[in-house]
Amino acid sequence: MTWKRDGFESHEGEVGVLLADGSEPGPVYFDLGSSSQVHKSTAWWAYDGTFRRPTATTMRGSCACGWRSERTYPIDWRQVDRHNPDAYDVLGPELDWQTHLDEVTARAVPLPEDLAGLLRQLRERLDELVDDSPLTVVKATAELEATVAFFAPLxxxxxxxxxxxxxAHVAEALGMTEQAAGSRLRRYEHMMP
Incomplete structure (x- = not known):
């Protein structure tokens, strides 16, 4: 289970775990048979101690950007349904991640309200049209792509x-990681109209 917020793709959140010694474990590997593919996971519920996997004692909010919540929450493995681990209460870590995203949002450059309103109206209108008039949405999207191709490189x-x-300043202003900001700037700089 991951958490996302529109406009902040490089800040995907999830439940992170800690072992009894306070360390954050690496991925857990699952051998699913004789194939050369070995599945790995960082899902919190995979650290339940079965099959010689590490046993997590606490959970916390975690973000793809590297942020980790200082607040931790104990895991009671007796209360975790092995067939439906997502039913376990992870609200604390999720709320901590949401607070992190609120802080990221507060540091980001705000869009002017009139522009934010136009973008909101555009999304709503395209959502209304997509089922009944998908060709109209394709045409509108082409117009948007042309607009982006003109203004983004500039x-x-x-x-x-x-x-x-x-x-680092650009990344903070855009509300993303440095890697994502650099990638976006390079992509926009070399975009062809």
Whole structure:
């Protein structure tokens, strides 16, 4: 189970776990037979101690950006339904991750309200049209792509050359990791109209 918020793709959250010694374990590997493929997982419920896997004692909020909640919550393995581990209460870690995302959002550059409103209206209108008039949505999407292809390279070049901001500042302003921000700027800089 992962948590997501629109516009913050590089901040996907999940339940992280800690072992009794306070360390965060690496992925758990599952040998599913004689194939060369070995499945791995970092799902919190995989650290239940069965089949010589590590046993997690506490859980916490975790984010793909590297953030980890300082607050931890005990895991009572007797209360975890092995057939439906998602039924176990993980609200504490999720709320901690939401607080982290609220902080990321507060540091990000806000969109002007009129622009945010237009984008919201556009999403709502496309949602209304997609089932009944999918060709209209395809045409509208093509128009949006043309708009992005015109403005994104210009804005990316201004950020990269004129503003000369450190990537850490750009990432914070965009509400994403440095790796994601760098990737986006490179993609936009080289986008062809």
């Amino acid at each position: 804005a990316a070049r201004i950020v990269a050359r004129s503003m000369q901001l450190p990537l």
